[in-house]
Amino acid sequence: MSDAVDVIVGQWAAQRPDLTDELWPIEVLARIQRMNRIIEKQLKAFVAERDLEVGELDILTTLRRSGPPYTLTAGALIPAAMVTSGAITNRIDRMEAKGLVERVRDGQDRRSVRVRLTDQGREVAEKVMAEHLQHFASLLAPLDRDTCDTVASALRTLLKSHGDTSIG
Amino acid sequence: MSDAVDVIVGQWAAQRPDLTDELWPIEVLARIQRMNRIIEKQLKAFVAERDLEVGELDILTTLRRSGPPYTLTAGALIPAAMVTSGAITNRIDRMEAKGLVERVRDGQDRRSVRVRLTDQGREVAEKVMAEHLQHFASLLAPLDRDTCDTVASALRTLLKSHGDTSIG
DNA sequence: GTTAACAATCTCAACGTTGAAATAAAATCA
DNA sequence: TGATTTTATTTCAACGTTGAGATTGTTAAC
Numbered sequence: 179m180s181d182a183v184d185v186i187v188g189q190w191a192a193q194r195p196d197l198t199d200e201l202w203p204i205e206v207l208a209r210i211q212r213m214n215r216i217i218e219k220q221l222k223a224f225v226a227e228r229d230l231e232v233g234e235l236d237i238l239t240t241l242r243r244s245g246p247p248y249t250l251t252a253g254a255l256i257p258a259a260m261v262t263s264g265a266i267t268n269r270i271d272r273m274e275a276k277g278l279v280e281r282v283r284d285g286q287d288r289r290s291v292r293v294r295l296t297d298q299g300r301e302v303a304e305k306v307m308a309e310h311l312q313h314f315a316s317l318l319a320p321l322d323r324d325t326c327d328t329v330a331s332a333l334r335t336l337l338k339s340h341g342d343t344s345i346g
Numbered sequence: 347m348s349d350a351v352d353v354i355v356g357q358w359a360a361q362r363p364d365l366t367d368e369l370w371p372i373e374v375l376a377r378i379q380r381m382n383r384i385i386e387k388q389l390k391a392f393v394a395e396r397d398l399e400v401g402e403l404d405i406l407t408t409l410r411r412s413g414p415p416y417t418l419t420a421g422a423l424i425p426a427a428m429v430t431s432g433a434i435t436n437r438i439d440r441m442e443a444k445g446l447v448e449r450v451r452d453g454q455d456r457r458s459v460r461v462r463l464t465d466q467g468r469e470v471a472e473k474v475m476a477e478h479l480q481h482f483a484s485l486l487a488p489l490d491r492d493t494c495d496t497v498a499s500a501l502r503t504l505l506k507s508h509g510d511t512s513i514g
Numbered sequence: 515g516t517t518a519a520c521a522a523t524c525t526c527a528a529c530g531t532t533g534a535a536a537t538a539a540a541a542t543c544a
Numbered sequence: 545t546g547a548t549t550t551t552a553t554t555t556c557a558a559c560g561t562t563g564a565g566a567t568t569g570t571t572a573a574c
Contacts, residue, residue: 181505182425182512183498189411197475203482206494207385209501214382215428216508217375233530243357253552257350260383265531267554289539289552307365314371320507325500326374330351332489332497333377337349339488340384344350401560421522433561435524457522457569 183208217317224313228306229276233259233269235306238278241295242303248295249282255293257344278302351376385485392481396474397444401427401437403474406446409463410471416463417450423461425512446470 180188183205191198221232230238240258241248250258255266270293273279278299284290295303318326337343348356351373359366386400393403408426409416418426423434438461441447446467452458463471486494505511 179506180511181502182510183502183505185512186411189413193411193413194475197479200476200479200483202491202494202498203479203486205498206486206489206501207482209498209505210378210381211385212428212505212510213378213501213508216505216510217379231530243354243361245357245361251552252554260380261530262532263553264533264555268530287540287552291553307362308368311365311368311371314375315368317508318371318374318504320503321374321500323370325503326370329497329500330370330373330377332493333374333381334349334351335488336486337351337377337380337384338347340381340485342350342380342384343348344353399560419522420524429560430562431523432525432563436560455522455570459523 181209182212220313220317224310228302230302230306231269231272233261233265234273234276234278235310237266237269237273237293238295238299238303239307239310241279241293242300242307248300249292251284252291252293273299349377350380388481388485392478396470398470398474399437399440401429401433402441402444402446403478405434405437405441405461406463406467406471407475407478409447409461410468410475416468417460419452420459420461441467 186208187201187204190201190204218232221235225232225235236259237255240255241250244250252263252266252270255270256263259266259269270279270281270291274281277296279293280296282292282294284292321329354376355369355372358369358372389400389403393400398406404427405423408423409418412418420431420434420438423438424431427434427437438447438449438459442449445464447461448464450460450462452460489497
């Protein structure tokens with residue numbers, strides 16, 4: 179059976195037979211793009227039920243998994259989230275208003291802003307992360323673990339080749 | 347060697363050992379998300395060199411691969427692009443201003459808008475698509491064809507399970 | 515043939531991100 | 545010390561998308 183990308187590739191093969199041998203990258207990359215849209219849509223619904231935004235969940239989990247004292251500089255959050263500095267400032271603003279994080283000026287380097295999970299923020303993070311993992315698992319239901327491992331490994335190779343090797 | 351997602355998973359395993367067995371979905375889904383950001387960034391640079399937007403390339407290629415007369419209704423473009431109707435309207439507006447497409451009112455159903463590639467639009471599509479495929483291939487350089495096929499197959503299964511089986 | 519239900523597109527305000535410029539602090543060097 | 549460069553964050557206008565509602569046209573029911 180075919181998915182939407184099979185249809186796309188089939189149309190190209192019919193329209194431009196000369197390109198048939200060069201369509202294979204679409205099979206991978208277009209599927210990553212389409213799957214990403216599905217993930218984002220699912221994630222949006224998931225966080226909406228918990229009064230969060232997708233970007234806020236991102237900050238929440240990044241701070242939680244960094245371990246005590248659940249504090250990172252704004253700058254460290256940029257590569258972790260793969261967004262620009264302006265987006266991080268906005269997210270912290272919103273989360274600070276919600277009481278999930280607080281800004282702490284660094285005594286050593288007053289240019290830096292240390293973003294710290296509040297007690298409430300940590301509570302939310304603990305609860306949401308467990309649910310988030312179950313939700314994520316359900317999205318992968320049709321694949322067995324071996325297949326997931328194979329895909330993960332290939333994507334790791336790809337990400338490394340594009341320099342996505344560190345988050346700080 | 348490890349990528350950014352390995353670091354993330356490692357942090358979680360250290361912080362929440364009780365969740366260790368449930369982290370595997372991250373290995374796949376976080377990598378899809380991060381790879382998607384890289385694809386989008388690459389694509390943005392690619393189209394910028396050609397005076398296009400990513401969404402415009404999407405419309406351009408969708409119309410081209412639909413075959414003569416290179417015409418689809420606005421509604422048909424929605425599932426193809428996986429965006430909302432408002433986004434399609436905006437894209438068509440911009441592309442019409444650039445002379446890449448034209449709106450043709452359907453004589454049969456005057457609610458419908460048929461979006462047609464202009465001659466210029468088709469010329470751009472032909473040229474850009476070949477370059478686009480080469481660019482896409484270069485993004486997958488570190489993977490061999492068998493691996494690509496395996497990943498594509500797994501993602502196809504995933505997409506089908508989420509109902510992404512048709513584009514119109 | 516009129517009314518109601520449905521369908522396709524457009525409108526528009528709200529939203530989050532980008533990217534460049536501004537601000538402010540620290541580090542480097544003369 | 546003072547001047548310059550570098551670093552960290554914030555600001556802000558522009559941009560594209562979303563999602564709800566408005567608009568316009570079609571189909572179905574009576």
